[in-house]
Amino acid sequence: MNKTIKYIILFIGLVLLQILLFNNIQFSGYVNPYVYVMFIIMLPLGMPEWAVLLLSFFTGLTVDMFCGTFGVHTAATVMAGFVRPYLLSLNITSEAINPGNTPSVKNNGLRWFIVFTFSVVLIHHLTLFYVEVFRFSGFFRTLLRALLSTVFTTFFIVLIDLFRSRR
Amino acid sequence: MRSLLNFLIRHMNLILFLILEGIALVMLSSTHNYHSSVAADVFGGLTTRLSASVENVKSFTRLRQVNRQLAFENAMLRQKLEGTKRITPATETIVNDTVNKLYYSYITAKVANNSVNKQKNFFTLDRGLSSGVVNGMAVVSPDGIAGVIVASSQNFSVAMSVLNLNFRQSVRIKKNNYFGSMSWPGKNYMYVEVTEIPLHAEVAVGDTIVTTGFSALFPENIMIGTVEEEPVMGGDFLTLKVKLSTDMKRLTYVYIIKSRYKGERMGLEAEVENE
Numbered sequence: 001m002n003k004t005i006k007y008i009i010l011f012i013g014l015v016l017l018q019i020l021l022f023n024n025i026q027f028s029g030y031v032n033p034y035v036y037v038m039f040i041i042m043l044p045l046g047m048p049e050w051a052v053l054l055l056s057f058f059t060g061l062t063v064d065m066f067c068g069t070f071g072v073h074t075a076a077t078v079m080a081g082f083v084r085p086y087l088l089s090l091n092i093t094s095e096a097i098n099p100g101n102t103p104s105v106k107n108n109g110l111r112w113f114i115v116f117t118f119s120v121v122l123i124h125h126l127t128l129f130y131v132e133v134f135r136f137s138g139f140f141r142t143l144l145r146a147l148l149s150t151v152f153t154t155f156f157i158v159l160i161d162l163f164r165s166r167r
Numbered sequence: 168m169r170s171l172l173n174f175l176i177r178h179m180n181l182i183l184f185l186i187l188e189g190i191a192l193v194m195l196s197s198t199h200n201y202h203s204s205v206a207a208d209v210f211g212g213l214t215t216r217l218s219a220s221v222e223n224v225k226s227f228t229r230l231r232q233v234n235r236q237l238a239f240e241n242a243m244l245r246q247k248l249e250g251t252k253r254i255t256p257a258t259e260t261i262v263n264d265t266v267n268k269l270y271y272s273y274i275t276a277k278v279a280n281n282s283v284n285k286q287k288n289f290f291t292l293d294r295g296l297s298s299g300v301v302n303g304m305a306v307v308s309p310d311g312i313a314g315v316i317v318a319s320s321q322n323f324s325v326a327m328s329v330l331n332l333n334f335r336q337s338v339r340i341k342k343n344n345y346f347g348s349m350s351w352p353g354k355n356y357m358y359v360e361v362t363e364i365p366l367h368a369e370v371a372v373g374d375t376i377v378t379t380g381f382s383a384l385f386p387e388n389i390m391i392g393t394v395e396e397e398p399v400m401g402g403d404f405l406t407l408k409v410k411l412s413t414d415m416k417r418l419t420y421v422y423i424i425k426s427r428y429k430g431e432r433m434g435l436e437a438e439v440e441n442e
Contacts, residue, residue, distance in 0.1 A: 020221060023282075032284050049180040057187045064194075066217065068280070068289070068325075071195030078191055082184040131195065133286045133332070138353060142286075 003044075011059070014039050019066045022156075030145050033153040034073075036063055037124050038160060040080050041117055045101050049085050056081025069132070076128035080120050087119045105158065106165045113161065118154045125150045218280040219293070226277070226419045233419050240309045271386050274298055274423040276306075279323065283356040283415050288328040290314065294423060295322045303384060305424040311390035311412035312336065312378065313421055324423075330356050330415055337382050338391050341375040343368065349376070349391060349409070356415050358395060364405040370398045376409050383429045383436075 018036040025033075040056050060077030064070050105113045129146040175182065226233075276298075280291035294300045296319050304316040306326045314326035314334070327334055330351050338361055339346040345368035347361045361376060374394045380387035392412045398405040 019217070024221060024225070050183050053180065053183050053187060057191075060191065068291075069285075071191045071193075074191035075188060075195065078184065078187045082180075082188075133353075135332075141353070 007039075007043075010042060011039050015059075015062055015066070018063060023067065030148050031152050032145075032149050033156055034063075034125070034128065034149070035153055035156045035160065037077070037080060037121050037153065038117075038157045040077060040084060040124075041120050041157065042102055042104070043084075045088070045103060052084060053078065053081045072128060072132050075131045076124045079127040080124035083123050084120055087116060087123075090119075104161050104165055110158075114154065114158060117157050118150065121153045121157070122146075122150045125153065218291070222279055222281065229417055229419055232417060236309050237420075272425045272427065274300060274425065276300075276324075276421050276423050278418050278421060281328075281415075281418055283328070283330055286332050286353050288330040288415075289317070289325050290328050290418065292316075292324050292326060292421065292423065293322070295319045295324050297321055299425065300324045300423055303429070305385045305389075305426075306421050307385075307389055307424060308413045308418055308421050310414070311392065312385070313413055313415070313418060315384055316423065328415060329359060329411065329413070336385065336391075337379045338376050339379045340364070340368065340370060341377050341388075346379050346381070347404075347407075357411055359392065359409050359411055361391075361407040361409050362401070362404060364398070364407060366400065366403060366405060368405065370394060370405065370407060372397060376407070383426060383432050386424060386426070 014036045018034065022033050022035055036059065039059050040052070043052055043055065056077040057074060060074035063073040063077075067073065101107050103113060103116060108116075125146040126143075129142050129149070133142050274294055276292040276294040278290055279293045282288045282290065290313075292300070292306070300316060300319045302316055302318065305312075306314045306316060312329055314328045314331075316324050317327045318325045329336075332351065332353055334351060336349045337346060338349045345364055347364040349359055349361050352358075352360045364370065372394050376391040376394065378385040378387060378389040378391060390412045392409045394407050395410045396408045398407050400406075
């Protein structure tokens with residue numbers, strides 16, 4: 001299948017999953033998984049940085065539109081899109097990784113994928129939760145919320161990726 | 168000029184990042200409270216309609232509970248009705264002029280979108296300007312306090328939930344009238360905090376907390392909840408942990424309260440403050 005179409009389907013699927021399912025699940029006041037970040041994680045490895053940034057911006061804007069929180073998700077996704085290349089260069093191990101490949105458990109191994117996903121999601125969630133609260137009182141509670149949600153989001157993203165590659 | 172151009176090209180990604188992040192922050196600060204309502208208008212109600220249909224499915228699963236709630240409320244209203252019938256013949260001098268005494272009127276509404284898991288929660292209602300809903304109206308559920316309208320478009324309105332770090336309401340202990348200020352500490356959607364209760368006020372676990380009529384938004388004696396734990400001393404005041412009587416997670420049908428004399432009263436109060 002054409003790669004662009006694949007990504008469009010992935011984008012729509014993730015946004016719908018987020019709005020219809022994950023926004024309605026509340027594990028407790030501390031855990032809100034935001035799995036749509038997976039779209040930014042899954043972008044092709046060799047993609048130019050500016051394109052990643054623009055796509056991140058667009059992703060955040062879409063989610064913001066549906067959540068009724070203008071700017072909160074956009075700020076977080078742009079931040080995630082910006083640090084992604086740096087995290088990639090930190091995380092890439094000795095084996096050469098083919099540019100153009102989609103990051104996944106199948107292509108890069110479970111451990112690499114978890115570490116990479118966790119770091120992108122962590123940056124996204126830290127930005128998201130602090131921008132949402134927009135104050136530093138209750139600093140550690142927001143930190144705890146971000147960390148717990150990061151763990152759950154990472155778990156769900158790895159799960160979705162495993163499910164995707166099994167088909 | 169050439170070196171400037173080189174600089175720009177070399178740092179293109181950083182500059183693009185700063186621009187996009189800047190746009191996000193400007194959007195964030197310029198459309199803060201009424202963003203949901205703006206979204207409802209700008210995107211042709213598509214997003215609101217989508218979340219309304221999600222809410223529809225959710226409200227279907229809550230029908231049993233809503234029915235029980237309505238039956239209970241009916242019973243209470245019926246009781247009041249019977250009460251007036253029996254009393255009226257004995258005290259014939261009372262003229263029950265409901266038209267002139269009517270202070271508040273109620274508009275029913277259904278929750279179209281709701282959240283309890285953010286720090287600043289809002290919920291959307293399916294009534295707007297066309298039903299006479301404007302900013303500053305109080306929103307209550309059959310069980311008690313729920314929020315305040317902060318924005319309204321033609322057919323929808325958005326209310327700031329009690330579960331919003333910016334929500335404040337003046338409240339009192341029902342049994343002895345000591346008043347304080349209610350806010351949500353942002354932890355659990357079931358509990359709010361009441362501060363500024365004087366130290367000498369006697370408070371016991373299980374005491375009822377209701378609204379005062381100080382704010383002109385909420386009528387007096389709207390139920391907030393019951394004291395959950397022994398009061399904590401903080402500074403010169405007591406802080407109470409109060410269990411909300413409204414289950415915000417199951418909010419389905421609400422009443423929007425229109426205060427008929429709010430404009431007059433606030434105008435008068437503002438006049439004095441300007442002196």
